[in-house]
Amino acid sequence: MCELLAMSANVPTDICFSFTGLMQRGGNTGPHKDGWGVTFYEGKGCRSFKDPMPSAHSPIARLVTEYPIKSEAVICHIRQANSGAVCLENTHPFTRQMWGKNWTYAHNGQLKDFIETVPVKLHLPVGTTDSEHAFCWILDQLHYQFGDQQPEACELFTFIAGLSERINQYGVFNVIITDGESLFAFCSNNLHWITRRAPFGRASLIDAEMLVDFQQETGDRDIVTVIATQPLTEDETWHKMSPGQWQLFCLGESIACGQMQVAETSEAK
Amino acid sequence: MCELLAMSANVPTDICFSFTGLMQRGGNTGPHKDGWGVTFYEGKGCRSFKDPMPSAHSPIARLVTEYPIKSEAVICHIRQANSGAVCLENTHPFTRQMWGKNWTYAHNGQLKDFIETVPVKLHLPVGTTDSEHAFCWILDQLHYQFGDQQPEACELFTFIAGLSERINQYGVFNVIITDGESLFAFCSNNLHWITRRAPFGRASLIDAEMLVDFQQETGDRDIVTVIATQPLTEDETWHKMSPGQWQLFCLGESIACGQMQVAETSEAK
Numbered sequence: 001m002c003e004l005l006a007m008s009a010n011v012p013t014d015i016c017f018s019f020t021g022l023m024q025r026g027g028n029t030g031p032h033k034d035g036w037g038v039t040f041y042e043g044k045g046c047r048s049f050k051d052p053m054p055s056a057h058s059p060i061a062r063l064v065t066e067y068p069i070k071s072e073a074v075i076c077h078i079r080q081a082n083s084g085a086v087c088l089e090n091t092h093p094f095t096r097q098m099w100g101k102n103w104t105y106a107h108n109g110q111l112k113d114f115i116e117t118v119p120v121k122l123h124l125p126v127g128t129t130d131s132e133h134a135f136c137w138i139l140d141q142l143h144y145q146f147g148d149q150q151p152e153a154c155e156l157f158t159f160i161a162g163l164s165e166r167i168n169q170y171g172v173f174n175v176i177i178t179d180g181e182s183l184f185a186f187c188s189n190n191l192h193w194i195t196r197r198a199p200f201g202r203a204s205l206i207d208a209e210m211l212v213d214f215q216q217e218t219g220d221r222d223i224v225t226v227i228a229t230q231p232l233t234e235d236e237t238w239h240k241m242s243p244g245q246w247q248l249f250c251l252g253e254s255i256a257c258g259q260m261q262v263a264e265t266s267e268a269k
Numbered sequence: 270m271c272e273l274l275a276m277s278a279n280v281p282t283d284i285c286f287s288f289t290g291l292m293q294r295g296g297n298t299g300p301h302k303d304g305w306g307v308t309f310y311e312g313k314g315c316r317s318f319k320d321p322m323p324s325a326h327s328p329i330a331r332l333v334t335e336y337p338i339k340s341e342a343v344i345c346h347i348r349q350a351n352s353g354a355v356c357l358e359n360t361h362p363f364t365r366q367m368w369g370k371n372w373t374y375a376h377n378g379q380l381k382d383f384i385e386t387v388p389v390k391l392h393l394p395v396g397t398t399d400s401e402h403a404f405c406w407i408l409d410q411l412h413y414q415f416g417d418q419q420p421e422a423c424e425l426f427t428f429i430a431g432l433s434e435r436i437n438q439y440g441v442f443n444v445i446i447t448d449g450e451s452l453f454a455f456c457s458n459n460l461h462w463i464t465r466r467a468p469f470g471r472a473s474l475i476d477a478e479m480l481v482d483f484q485q486e487t488g489d490r491d492i493v494t495v496i497a498t499q500p501l502t503e504d505e506t507w508h509k510m511s512p513g514q515w516q517l518f519c520l521g522e523s524i525a526c527g528q529m530q531v532a533e534t535s536e537a538k
Contacts, residue, residue: 044395045357047319052311063332088314089371097365100393102358124369126313 002092002108003032004191005076005232006176008183009224010251012042012070017205017212020065021232024207025078026055032078035091038064039104040071041180046102050091072251073178077106089127094135096123098142099150101179105138107131108229109172109188118170134167138177153182153248154256160184161246165260168244176227183249185227187241188262193227194238195252203233223252271361271377272301272498273460274345275445277452279492279520281311281339286474286481289334290501293476294347295324301347304360307333308373309340310449315371319360341520342447346375358396363404365392367411368419370448374407376400377498378441378457387439403436407446422451422517423525429453430515434529437513445496452518454496456510457531462496463507464521472502492521 005022007015019038027033036055039048047069055061055078077092084090093106111130122143123136141163142156150156160177164186167173173188185191198221200214218224227249231238241247244262248255274291276284288307296302305324308317316338324330324347346361353359362375380399391412392405410432411425419425429446433455436442442457454460467490469483487493496518500507510516513531517524 042321042357045321045360047357048317050316052314059332059336063328067328088311088316091314097392097395100395102395123366126366126369126371 002080003030003078003229004106004108004174004176004227006178006183006185006227007071007074007224008249008252009072009222010253011219011222012072013222013224014068014070015074015076016065016068017210018226018228018232019076020210021205021207022076022078022228023055023061023065026061028056029207030078032080034079034081034086036061036076036078037091037093038074038076039093039095040069041073041102041178042069042071044101044180046095046104046180048093048095050088052086052088052091073180073183075104075106075176075178082110083131084127084129087127090129090132092131094132096135096139098139101150103139103177103179105135105175105177107134108174108190111167111170111173114167114170134173137167138163153250157182157184157246157248157256158258161186161258161260164246165244165262168262174229181250183227184246185241185249186246187243189243190229191227191241192229192231192238193225193241193247194231194236195223195225195254197223201236203236206232206234225249225252225254271349272299272347273375273377273443273445273496274501275447275452275454275496276340276343277494277518277521278341279490279522280488281341282491282493283337283339284343284345285334285337286479287495287497287501288345289479290474290476291345291347291497292324292330292334295330297325298476299347301349303348303350303355305330305345305347306360306362307343307345308362308364309338310342310371310447311338311340313370313449315364315373315449317362317364319357321355321357321360342449342452344373344375344445344447351379352400353396353398356396359398359401361400363401365404365408367408370419372408372446372448374404374444374446376403377443377459380436380439380442383436383439403442406436407432422519426451426453426515426517426525427527430455430527430529433515434513434531437531443498450519452496453515454510454518455515456512458512459498460496460510461498461500461507462494462510462516463505464492464494464523466492472505475501475503494518494521494523
């Protein structure tokens with residue numbers, strides 16, 4: 001369907017290693033060939049690289065693997081289209097501004113009848129995906145609930161977890177959302193995460209012949225969490241999230257989590 | 270101060286030639302070394318490439334010159350900071366969503382006391398520039414004036430010309446705004462444009478040793494308008510806009526223009 005990748009770190013960290021693994025799944029080791037995108041936060045600013053062509057063959061994706069952009073929060077997405085044509089306006093991640101911040105969102109899954117039955121009013125989609133429609137609906141609800149003032153992170157993301165559970169009733173809604181400080185993940189049926197900290201070890205990518213010794217690449221106090229649809233390395237133990245589970249990360253650490261009641265789907269879509 | 274570059278075309282066209290000239294002014298032939306950005310529209314979607322480092326030395330800028338992205342509307346900006354630190358959130362162009370479209374904006378100039386005296390309410394800046402503040406103020410005013418419905422282009426951009434004239438009273442406000450279809454330019458003191466169509470000729474860049482024969486690069490029916498702070502070629506005749514003049518382009522053609530009353534500034538800032 002699609003694959004998600006995200007990172008939260010306590011020091012600006014590049015995602016070249018993980019992205020090198022993920023991009024192979026966009027037309028090489030995986031079928032997610034209908035575009036890809038990545039959004040890097042640097043302070044309050046963010047920048048995205050996007051292409052509606054397969055990541056495995058994209059010159060822009062190659063630049064991202066070779067040019068180490070250091071960031072404390074990153075969201076990536078590679079797409080296998082099911083709702084909406086293959087085009088730039090349907091390519092994740094989606095970024096919008098609210099409360100003087102950049103909010104970035106990427107979704108894996110499919111929502112049945114969501115666009116048709118759940119209207120949006122204040123935030124209108126540019127493209128035609130169920131994913132962007134759901135993002136706009138979330139922003140509408142945040143405005144109705146909190147008005148002009150952003151609440152503190154735990155209150156905000158507990159509310160977003162409730163919205164995610166409601167959207168999830170329409171199908172499969174694995175989602176990652178960030179404002180560059182907090183990184184929120186909701187698992188519908190398929191999300192894994194790992195936190196790396198001292199003592200660091202080595203890891204090999206599953207999708208490419210690449211080994212990294214994190215000991216050489218990091219400082220003693222670095223804490224880096226990576227979230228992905230499927231584990232990207234073969235010699236580390238990833239946490240598998242359960243359906244309805246959500247996690248909130250900040251500066252690489254898990255700072256809150258919860259479990260929503262969901263009907264388990266019969267298979268990983 | 271800063272330099273602007275924009276393009277409107279009736280067929281998807283790359284901007285590699287003009288961008289190659291412009292990027293030299295970011296730390297090489299010009300002093301605009303405090304970041305750069307470019308936004309390409311492809312259909313309703315758009316993608317930006319940005320870097321807070323000088324364009325003349327940016328690997329991402331080099332990619333943009335070498336990877337021909339075909340677009341019908343483009344806005345570029347290279348920055349020489351005067352309001353707001355050199356960082357990603359202060360790097361133009363700025364893109365926000367309204368009426369189900371991506372709106373992109375870039376500004377050249379400086380506004381005195383604008384942030385302090387002209388409040389924004391619905392659209393809050395992420396960064397600290399007078400430029401982004403002015404963009405947010407324009408979006409606020411569009412919402413107050415037109416509500417949920419985007420008016421037709423001439424009514425909309427005539428209204429934006431009036432807003433531009435009001436902002437211009439605070440200093441220098443050369444600006445380019447697009448929704449991917451219409452491309453609007455308001456001249457405070459420094460903007461030039463040229464429309465290329467058959468019979469096409471040759472042109473040489475002022476800022477780099479590069480000659481292009483547009484006859485070889487284009488079709489007979491292609492119409493391409495380029496707008497820039499200063500002419501980019503030495504063997505073509507560019508239209509110099511007068512203070513207070515605005516132009517609206519669509520598919521490469523000038524479709525409307527007007528003249529606002531402004532106090533002429535004593536020098537090109």
